[in-house]
Amino acid sequence: MRALLMDGLLNRFVVNRLEPVVRAAGWVARAAVLMLVVLVATNVLLRYVLSWSPVGMQEAEWHLVSPIALLGMAYAVYHRADVRVDFLYERFGPRTREGIDLLASLLTLAVGVLIATLAIPYVMQSYHTGEGSPDPGGLPYRYLLKVFIPLGFALLALQGLIDVLRAGARLFSRAAPEDSREPRP
Numbered sequence: 001m002r003a004l005l006m007d008g009l010l011n012r013f014v015v016n017r018l019e020p021v022v023r024a025a026g027w028v029a030r031a032a033v034l035m036l037v038v039l040v041a042t043n044v045l046l047r048y049v050l051s052w053s054p055v056g057m058q059e060a061e062w063h064l065v066s067p068i069a070l071l072g073m074a075y076a077v078y079h080r081a082d083v084r085v086d087f088l089y090e091r092f093g094p095r096t097r098e099g100i101d102l103l104a105s106l107l108t109l110a111v112g113v114l115i116a117t118l119a120i121p122y123v124m125q126s127y128h129t130g131e132g133s134p135d136p137g138g139l140p141y142r143y144l145l146k147v148f149i150p151l152g153f154a155l156l157a158l159q160g161l162i163d164v165l166r167a168g169a170r171l172f173s174r175a176a177p178e179d180s181r182e183p184r185p
Helices: 002-006 009-049 055-078 094-129 142-146 148-172
Strands: none
Touching (some): 009 055, 009 148
């Protein structure tokens, strides 16, 4: 295992094939932000210019928040834009920091798997009942919105796995570990 980690096969065949999935989800989240801005502007114009405020369009606004938050969280971790407490971390040596990164990545992986697994029955219940908006003129198929819960946390788990592999490779290699705290491009 150590030889596999050290010769770069891990990065070439696992990490480099997994990260594009997280990056693609991030681009979907970014597109949802743009759609949300356009939708809010349209709703404001319709409300104040035409005195018309369709319920479905208002619901679509908060429906777009789900892909933004749930797909965006793995993308934020990928770019190291997540919230971390670094006042002690900076005082530790490189090996200790890599150990902390490995532990944090394992925790991210575990939380992502746990919540994604627990959310699947919730989504399936919504699907089987044909859940829709309770408001007249609201959006149907609410389960499509809820699908982002297990999907988002599965992506978080995937990013956790990527970070576990990276931190493990750095921690268990003979060379001095590089600083993994730098934001990615």
